[in-house]
Amino acid sequence: MMPQYLGWLRQHLGHQKIISTGAWAVIRDERGRVLLQKRRDFGVWGFPGGAQELGESIDQTIVREVREEVGLVIEPARLLGVRTSPRFDVSFPNGDEIQPYVVVFECRVVGGELKPDGDKVLDIGWTDSDHLPPMTRNASSAYYAFER
Numbered sequence: 001m002m003p004q005y006l007g008w009l010r011q012h013l014g015h016q017k018i019i020s021t022g023a024w025a026v027i028r029d030e031r032g033r034v035l036l037q038k039r040r041d042f043g044v045w046g047f048p049g050g051a052q053e054l055g056e057s058i059d060q061t062i063v064r065e066v067r068e069e070v071g072l073v074i075e076p077a078r079l080l081g082v083r084t085s086p087r088f089d090v091s092f093p094n095g096d097e098i099q100p101y102v103v104v105f106e107c108r109v110v111g112g113e114l115k116p117d118g119d120k121v122l123d124i125g126w127t128d129s130d131h132l133p134p135m136t137r138n139a140s141s142a143y144y145a146f147e148r
Contacts, residue, residue, distance in 0.1 A: 018099070
């Protein structure tokens with residue numbers, strides 16, 4: 001696996017738009033609340049997850065990203081769907097642009113300790129799915145598309 005594939009790619013392509021594959025985890029607690037993380041880059045809430053690295057499968061991506069970002073060991077339980085369209089393009093504060101290709105999994109916790117990484121994730125919390133906080137546009141639209 002090439003470490004930090006997107007970083008390597010950005011060294012060659014700069015900020016121009018690329019297609020970026022990744023995964024999000026929809027994780028629920030025993031009360032049915034969904035786990036969200038507050039992102040440092042946009043300052044709003046979203047699902048744990050992130051970009052796929054070279055050499056890993058998409059289910060390995062979600063396991064790695066959730067462990068890195070929120071400290072939980074999870075296993076994907078069910079594919080909820082795939083989200084991709086130029087309508088969901090993202091421009092990051094640093095100027096990077098992507099057209100995301102995101103695979104959304106319902107996941108179950110099998111270990112670990114819930115703790116934000118303090119780098120990409122400012123805070124984490126469980127919330128009732130009927131009262132979601134302000135979220136990234138892609139996360140909120142994907143959640144409602146797959147869960148409703």
